[in-house]
Amino acid sequence: MSFKDKCRLFIDKVKTDRKTQVIIGCLIISLFLVVGGLVVYNNLNQKPEQSVQTYTVPENEKVFINGIVVPRESKSIPAPSNGVTPDIRVSQGQTVKKDDVLYIVKDETAISEIANVKSQIDSLNRQRNTLKSDDPGLISINGQIASLNNTLSALNAKAYTKIKSPMDGKVYLNNNKNTSSLGEKSNLMAIQTVDYVMNGTLAEQDLSKIKLDMTANVTLLSTGEVVKGRVSYISERPTSSPSSAIADASQATGQASPSVSFYDVVLSFDTQEGIVDGYHTQATIEINTDKHKVPSSSIIKDNNEIYVFTDVDGILTKVNIEIVTEDENYATVTGKLNQNDIVIKNPTKNMKDGDTVPKIQNNSKDDKKSE
Numbered sequence: 001m002s003f004k005d006k007c008r009l010f011i012d013k014v015k016t017d018r019k020t021q022v023i024i025g026c027l028i029i030s031l032f033l034v035v036g037g038l039v040v041y042n043n044l045n046q047k048p049e050q051s052v053q054t055y056t057v058p059e060n061e062k063v064f065i066n067g068i069v070v071p072r073e074s075k076s077i078p079a080p081s082n083g084v085t086p087d088i089r090v091s092q093g094q095t096v097k098k099d100d101v102l103y104i105v106k107d108e109t110a111i112s113e114i115a116n117v118k119s120q121i122d123s124l125n126r127q128r129n130t131l132k133s134d135d136p137g138l139i140s141i142n143g144q145i146a147s148l149n150n151t152l153s154a155l156n157a158k159a160y161t162k163i164k165s166p167m168d169g170k171v172y173l174n175n176n177k178n179t180s181s182l183g184e185k186s187n188l189m190a191i192q193t194v195d196y197v198m199n200g201t202l203a204e205q206d207l208s209k210i211k212l213d214m215t216a217n218v219t220l221l222s223t224g225e226v227v228k229g230r231v232s233y234i235s236e237r238p239t240s241s242p243s244s245a246i247a248d249a250s251q252a253t254g255q256a257s258p259s260v261s262f263y264d265v266v267l268s269f270d271t272q273e274g275i276v277d278g279y280h281t282q283a284t285i286e287i288n289t290d291k292h293k294v295p296s297s298s299i300i301k302d303n304n305e306i307y308v309f310t311d312v313d314g315i316l317t318k319v320n321i322e323i324v325t326e327d328e329n330y331a332t333v334t335g336k337l338n339q340n341d342i343v344i345k346n347p348t349k350n351m352k353d354g355d356t357v358p359k360i361q362n363n364s365k366d367d368k369k370s371e
Contacts, residue, residue, distance in 0.1 A: 051359045051360070052344055052345070053344075053346050054342050054343065054345055054360055055345045057343060058292075058339065059339045059340065060286040061288060063285045064285075065267070065285070066281070067200025067283065068198070068278065069196050069198055069280075070199045070278075071195070072193045072268075073167065074190055076187040076189075077163065077191065079186050084107075086104065086105050086163075087104040087105070089101050090171045091173075095168075095194070096165045096171055097165065098166065101162050101164055103188065104160055104163070107158050107160075114155045117148050117151055117155060121149065121152070124144055124148070128141045128142070165191055166191065167193070170191070170193075171191060173188070192277075196269065196272060197269065198218060201262040201264060202265045204238070204261040204262070207234075210234060210265070210285060211231070212232070213230055215230055217284045218283045219284070220275075220280075221282060222279055227271060229267040229269050229270065229283055230267060231267055232266050234265055238261040238263055239261075291324060291333070292333055292334075293333075295329065295330055295343070296330060298345050300347055305320065308344065309343070309353075310344070311344065311360070315356065316351055316357055319341075320336070321334065321336075322335055
């Protein structure tokens with residue numbers, strides 16, 4: 001009998017034999033129960049895939065200072081007070097040293113008096129030459145000559161007044177060529193140093209955040225070039241308002257309005273290359289670059305070691321920290337953390353340095369706001 005015939009015979013028997021049908025049905029039900037039990041067992045005992053939350057370290061707080069490039073030092077040289085035309089001994093843009101003569105003023109009255117005094121001295125000398133050495137009149141004549149010589153010395157100093165440069169620098173002459181009409185309070189020229197600084201204004205809410213020697217990135221607004229700078233001076237007294245040039249820059253960059261107090265700040269440049277007198281600038285200073293805010297839940301305290309895990313290209317990286325302040329939600333820490341580092345917010349005991357970062361669950365919007 002062939003296999004096909006045997007199968008047909010068995011099927012016919014099952015169709016007609018009630019007992020066989022019951023046995024086969026029980027076997028099928030048992031099979032389903034076994035398979036279902038195995039599936040349920042595996043699901044119950046399968047470890048769920050771990051999911052972690054991350055926190056991005058916020059960028060450091062920044063303070064912005066608007067300003068303008070000016071010479072480090074500038075001295076105004078006034079015109080002669082008597083309105084006479086000076087004898088200028090320097091030219092536009094000339095570099096001078098301290099005590100170089102800038103201009104000379106002639107006092108015509110003193111020069112006329114000098115001629116008169118010299119004439120008197122000559123007359124007395126002629127009289128003295130006619131007298132004998134024992135003549136009592138010599139004492140009187142010698143006294144008059146000595147007095148006139150003192151007067152002559154004073155007149156010579158007054159007749160030609162030399163105005164000297166108060167410092168090393170470059171000469172910038174007043175454009176008004178009619179110097180006789182400048183007036184007593186007008187400036188004939190200015191001496192400016194050849195190195196430049198940034199004069200800026202700092203809003204009152206940022207005053208306590210800025211300290212001397214803090215470094216800054218200074219943007220030259222006209223070129224977009226960024227140079228390094230350093231805070232060299234902070235005024236302790238508020239100015240009445242920012243200068244018009246600085247106020248224009250503040251308005252263009254969205255800095256605080258003049259309704260608050262401002263304080264003068266000076267920043268020195270690390271290089272003078274590309275720095276031009278009068279350029280408008282904006283300095284950016286990062287605050288608390290060594291302190292960062294992280295969730296308290298991210299901190300692991302293991303005996304004497306305190307650290308967090310960061311995600312570096314999908315690999316858990318251990319970063320040791322020190323806690324400055326801490327509450328139930330966040331802590332301020334120092335260490336080798338940097339802004340924009342990705343910190344594991346909910347680390348587990350099984351995590352180890354160098355392990356692959358488990359599946360990441362994005363931060364919620366509320367959590368981002370709390371940062």
